[in-house]
Ligand SMILES: *[C@@H]1O[C@H](CO)[C@@H](O)[C@H](O)[C@H]1NC(C)=O
């Protein structure tokens with residue numbers, strides 16, 4: 001299985017998660033003797049023989065037929081109860097069951113069994129950079145798309161995450177109408193979560209843990225609430241970003257307060273808790289998607305990812321296909337494995353894949369060196385212990401000579417000598433352990449401050465953290481300068497000053513260095529990511545039992561926290577999709593996605609091309625997809641590229657899947673390939689990615705698109721295409737004259753390669769009617785001829 005790891009560097013994960021991964025690993029190995037694992041078994045419901053009165057009965061008989069042939073009948077029955085941990089029947093048909101490898105193999109050959117996947121672990125897509133400040137996403141402060149603009153009362157967003165902290169003011173239901181009558185969800189109760197914790201904002205809350213317990217043992221009730229209550233904070237943060245009610249004076253530790261609110265403040269939230277302190281498992285995620293679709297959600301927000309293997313083996317891809325068929329919009333985080341290329345997860349075309357970008361605010365902090373030099377970095381430190389700006393403190397760095405160890409291992413637990421650091425400011429290199437934890441180590445050893453310097457891996461991208469002692473993050477280049485100063489001065493000194501929030505930062509937005517990058521590992525013709533949205537230093541509601549740094553030693557409690565990651569950008573898009581859905585309830589998930597993509601912009605606030613933080617160069621569609629989300633425009637896109645469920649299936653038919661693999665999506669064998677697409681490039685996607693194959697003779701490629709008029713009845717559009725160096729691009733026809741709303745018109749684009757360039761070329765195609773600009777990014781890839 002060709003999979004790329006989404007194992008983020010340790011420091012990107014919270015200490016708690018890291019710790020518990022280790023824990024679950026130990027539990028797993030001690031269970032090894034039973035050698036049973038959870039498998040997700042997809043069934044073809046149409047193959048059920050009539051002797052079974054329902055599907056569950058049939059599934060049970062299937063499992064019975066492969067397990068414990070030697071046991072007595074009643075023992076088998078008891079045993080089967082424990083073996084089947086889920087039945088699925090909405091977005092996905094089948095079950096999850098605990099089986100030995102041998103049993104799974106036997107089951108795979110049974111009639112009616114479509115596919116079997118082993119349960120796999122997913123991760124939350126956050127780089128935890130807890131910090132200080134009342135920071136709202138740029139789109140909240142710049143635009144006023146409030147209640148007047150859209151009335152989104154009856155849109156329901158399901159959030160698959162770590163649960164919610166219901167007491168947060170962001171979940172206040174003041175002014176909200178009663179729960180819509182079509183809602184079929186439930187408010188499940190447990191430790192710390194009662195019926196009254198659901199209201200007209202949080203209208204549903206459910207938990208999914210059977211897969212987790214099968215893999216790691218019983219949930220530790222001390223470390224986790226076995227209820228929808230959020231121990232971690234991540235789920236509270238993402239749910240509030242989607243649809244949190246406005247909270248005035250929201251802030252972190254008293255710093256610059258502002259109004260925090262979700263993208264769709266009138267939408268409803270249904271929390272599906274699938275992640276526990278030791279991770280999130282695909283059988284639980286699958287069950288949650290299935291349940292959420294049956295409950296009646298309109299949008300699913302999933303800030304999680306596993307590896308990318310294939311369309312049919314990735315249960316999030318399979319489950320979201322089922323959700324899409326039922327008209328549910330699914331947005332997922334792209335992953336935090338950037339800036340490496342080909343680092344995306346969640347790349348299926350029916351998913352909206354969201355990357356992360358910065359906003360126009362930051363949190364500067366100054367390092368003033370004894371030699372008079374002042375260097376600006378970033379920090380969200382706020383505490384009783386401040387350094388005097390009128391005094392200089394001794395500055396030390398333990399690395400930098402040939403006998404010293406890997407600089408990234410400096411400032412790890414137990415590596416600092418109190419005699420060497422007490423009363424001093426300590427320079428630590430980023431890496432290996434969480435950033436805030438390095439500060440904790442310096443503090444415990446008696447240090448008075450920390451300068452955290454980037455290594456080549458992080459370049460100049462700075463992440464602001466809610467440190468436990470005065471500490472400032474500095475980029476690689478200036479970090480080197482500070483180290484040089486220390487290594488050449490026996491009496492090096494410095495002081496640190498914290499400057500609060502700065503607004504109007506230019507340029508912004510910028511694509512975050514950590515945001516996962518294309519191209520799409522599975523299908524070059526489907527450009528991914530789809531879009532970027534704010535995902536750096538996002539303020540939103542937080543859990544009441546976890547400190548802002550997520551370190552167990554952090555006793556601070558805050559109502560709001562600032563986090564970074566594609567986990568934070570995904571719920572922005574989910575909330576904006578909810579807004580569009582409320583304005584245009586009849587639109588399909590593909591139409592909503594098209595509206596979001598074709599109205600995105602690719603320039604920053606200095607009117608220059610959107611930049612990439614990792615290189616300081618202009619970013620490409622492999623970094624930003626269609627560009628930066630533009631919510632107001634997305635409400636009225638003019639034209640949409642619509643896609644029906646059968647079209648997505650036709651796309652899969654171009655992907656060289658076996659009939660069995662296709663069967664995973666065909667469900668009940670109802671869908672068959674009609675082979676309407678010449679290639680994957682013919683999927684009516686709002687982005688265009690053309691791949692010239694290795695065959696040297698192929699120098700001309702044609703793709704087809706169809707647009708639906710969602711603007712005024714009579715609309716005349718003309719096309720503009722950017723020039724390319726290696727190809728001549730022709731659009732036919734070059735005008736589209738609509739006479740009524742919802743009319744569909746088609747066009748074709750012909751690419752004639754004149755020079756096979758070694759690098760992909762990027763550009764765009766725009767349909768304009770004088771009001772709307774309907775833009776599709778274009779990527780042309782020239783594979784070297786054999
Ligand atoms: C946003 O709305 C508020 C209240 O309706 C108004 O005072 C303010 O001027 C608006 N801001 C913008 C940028 O339109």
Ligand SMILES: *[C@@H]1O[C@H](CO)[C@@H](O)[C@H](O)[C@H]1NC(C)=O
Pocket residue numbers: 398399401402403404405
């Ligand atoms: C090099 O670094 C080590 C460990 O940080 C330190 O003990 C040693 O004194 C340093 N050597 C020189 C020549 O500075």
Ligand SMILES: *[C@@H]1O[C@H](CO)[C@@H](O)[C@H](O)[C@H]1NC(C)=O
Pocket residue numbers: 716733735736737
């Ligand atoms: C659309 O209308 C314009 C004149 O308004 C005309 O020149 C053009 O040929 C028409 N396009 C098509 C495809 O009919």
